[in-house]
Amino acid sequence: xxxxxxxxxxxxxxxxxxxxxxxxxxxxxxxxxxxxxxxxxxxxxxxxxxxxxxxxxxxxxxxxxxxxxxxxxxxxxxxxxxxxxxxxxxxxxxxxxxxxxxxxxxxxxxxxxxxxxxxxxxxxxxxxxxxxxxxxxxxxxxxxxxxxxxxxxxxxxxxxxxxxxxxxxxxxxxxxxxxxxxxxxxxxxxxxxxxxxxxxxxxxxxxxxxxxxxxxxxxxxxxxxxxxxxxxxxxxxxxxxxxxxxxxxxxxxxxxxxxxxxxxxxxxxxxxxxxxxxxx
Numbered sequence: 253x254x255x256x257x258x259x260x261x262x263x264x265x266x267x268x269x270x271x272x273x274x275x276x277x278x279x280x281x282x283x284x285x286x287x288x289x290x291x292x293x294x295x296x297x298x299x300x301x302x303x304x305x306x307x308x309x310x311x312x313x314x315x316x317x318x319x320x321x322x323x324x325x326x327x328x329x330x331x332x333x334x335x336x337x338x339x340x341x342x343x344x345x346x347x348x349x350x351x352x353x354x355x356x357x358x359x360x361x362x363x364x365x366x367x368x369x370x371x372x373x374x375x376x377x378x379x380x381x382x383x384x385x386x387x388x389x390x391x392x393x394x395x396x397x398x399x400x401x402x403x404x405x406x407x408x409x410x411x412x413x414x415x416x417x418x419x420x421x422x423x424x425x426x427x428x429x430x431x432x433x434x435x436x437x438x439x440x441x442x443x444x445x446x447x448x449x450x451x452x453x454x455x456x457x458x459x460x461x462x463x464x465x466x467x468x469x470x471x472x473x474x475x476x477x478x479x480x481x482x483x484x485x486x487x488x489x490x491x492x493x494x495x496x497x498x499x500x501x502x503x504x505x506x507x508x509x510x511x512x513x514x515x516x517x518x519x520x521x522x523x524x525x526x527x528x529x530x531x532x
Contacts, residue, residue, distance in 0.1 A: 254286040255458045256451035257301070261292025261441025262464030263423070263492030265485075267313040267500035269297050270306070271507030272462045272483050277306050279515055287454050289402065289447040291371035291440035294462075295420040296354075298370070303362030312357070313504060319495040321349040343428040347418065354417060360410040369402040369450040371440030372419040378434050400443040402450040426493070446471075452478045462507075464489065483507070483514040 257276075259269055276282050282301070290298035300309035312318055322345050403416045412432075419430035419437035429436045440447070446468065451459045452475045463471070463484040473480055489503050 253457045254455060255281075255284065255460070256287040256289065256454065256456035257282075257285055258446055258448045258451055258459055258461040259288070259290040259294030259297050259301070260446040260462055260464045261290075261294050261420075261439065262445070262489070263293055264495045264500065265464040265489045265492060265503060266293035266297055267318075267503035268464055268485060268489055268507035268510075269294065269462050270300070270309045270313045271504035271509075272511035273297065273301060273306050273507075274310055274504075275508045275511035276460065276515070279512070281460060281515065282306075285366070287367040287369070287451055287456060289369040289371070289450045290420070291444060291447045292421055292423070293464075294447065295370045295417045295440070298366075298368055299354075299358045299363060299417070302366035302368055303359040305359075308357065310504070312353075313500050314497060316497055317353075318500065319497060321353060322493065322495055343422075344426055347427055350421070351414070351418065354414055358414070358417075360413050363405050363413055364408070368405045369447070369454075370405060370416050370420050371400060371402050371444060371447050371450075372416060372430075372437045373440055373442040374399050374401055375429075375436050375438055378431050378436055400440070402440075402447070448475060448478075448480060452476055462511075481514060481518045483511050486510050486513075 262268075273282070282304070285301075288298050288301055290296075297309060300306055405413050405416065408416065415430055415432055419432065420440040421427065422429050422437065423439045424442065427439075429438050431437075445465065446461055446463050448459055448461055456478050459478050459480045461480050461482050463482055466485045466488065468484070471482055471484075473482070485506060486509070487506060489506070490499050
């Protein structure tokens with residue numbers, strides 16, 4: 253049986269995701285993974301998962317450091333009213349500390365070996381503006397493959413892996429977009445918040461999907477030949493840009509509890525189906 257794990261996007265709610273990963277590790281579900289997919293903050297957490305360092309991820313998410321990484325720059329108000337500044341291209345938040353964090357914590361060799369796919373959203377050429385972004389959102393409804401791209405990290409250089417992760421985290425207006433080969437990319441979660449698609453296409457029999465939003469109208473237990481086990485929030489997780497340690501501790505604990513509950517329910521349901529099948 254081939255097992256994959258899908259790590260959804262949701263900013264500061266990544267602490268919930270890390271709590272769920274800790275529970276999955278304790279239950280043994282991470283002992284053998286055939287593939288990992290991530291969008292937005294899920295691509296960052298995928299890095300910890302790829303080199304089997306959930307403890308380091310927990311330490312980061314529960315630290316004061318995570319709150320300072322996304323602090324507003326001194327020019328925050330100026331950017332809003334500066335006619336020469338483009339919020340779409342400059343973003344409200346600086347990414348220097350995030351880039352430094354990626355350089356310090358990511359094991360690029362492990363990312364290449366772990367069969368990781370990272371979702372990024374293509375919106376146009378380097379000079380793409382706000383209206384092209386809107387057009388891309390509409391266009392996605394008719395041709396999603398033209399705008400949502402899952403990048404295989406297996407053969408990428410360290411620099412390209414870093415650029416792909418930054419692109420996947422680039423929430424429009426909040427962070428600046430990432431230019432790769434003259435093309436402009438934003439947050440992968442812009443078009444698909446829960447990245448099950450690449451794992452289904454790779455033929456995973458079982459997909460553990462960690463969703464960072466309580467409401468998801470497209471949540472399915474089965475896609476083609478893949479069974480999907482959803483771990484989702486049992487309570488509200490708060491604002492996606494609130495990285496305060498107090499809030500993250502609550503998110504982490506909730507993810508830990510919800511993962512245990514979801515996997516117990518899945519195992520019980522599986523036993524019932526096996527019993528019914530043997531009874532027939």
